[in-house]
Amino acid sequence: MKRKISFLVMILVLILGYPGFSQQDQTGYYQNIIDDCNEKLRIVKNNQYLYASRGMARYYLRDYLNAINDLDTALQINEKQEKLFGSFSKDSSQSKDDIFRNGEIYLTKALAYFNLKKYDLAENNYKTALSVNPNNYEAFFNLGIPPLGVVFNYVVL
Secondary structure, three states: OHHHHHHHHHHHHHOOOOOOOOOHHHHHHHHHHHHHHHHHHHOOOOOHHOOOOOOOHHHHHOHHHHHHHHHHHHHHHHHHHHHHOOOOOOOHHHHHHHOOOOOOOHHHHHHHHHOOOHHHHHHHHHHHHHHHHOOOHHHHHHHHHOOOOOOOOOOOO
């Protein structure tokens, strides 16, 4: 239980960041997370939380392709484990905080695809994030923003 809480705290820090960190401090911080996950993945090969943590850290370091690969791996492992062991009920307090049930993985993938200018894949992941968590305001908001460089024809009345 203590490990799950520490993983959740690490994920929250990855998502929210530390506001007092400079860009250089954040780079070192995220690189330390990647190094820590690499070390642990040598021992525990199929841990979806380690892949998710490393993927999110890679996203924040703008290593978008490797971030997407790690997040996809985390989702695949999570899917296999849910098939084997079942999933938590939606009423469980744990399920609300779990990154696999709140849409954060899909949101991070969408943001990575957007930064790679793969707008169709970004849109699909935003929609998946909303299907997992209809209250994911960031996915909802980002679906309403057109990709940069898209020109709309409109009439001014």
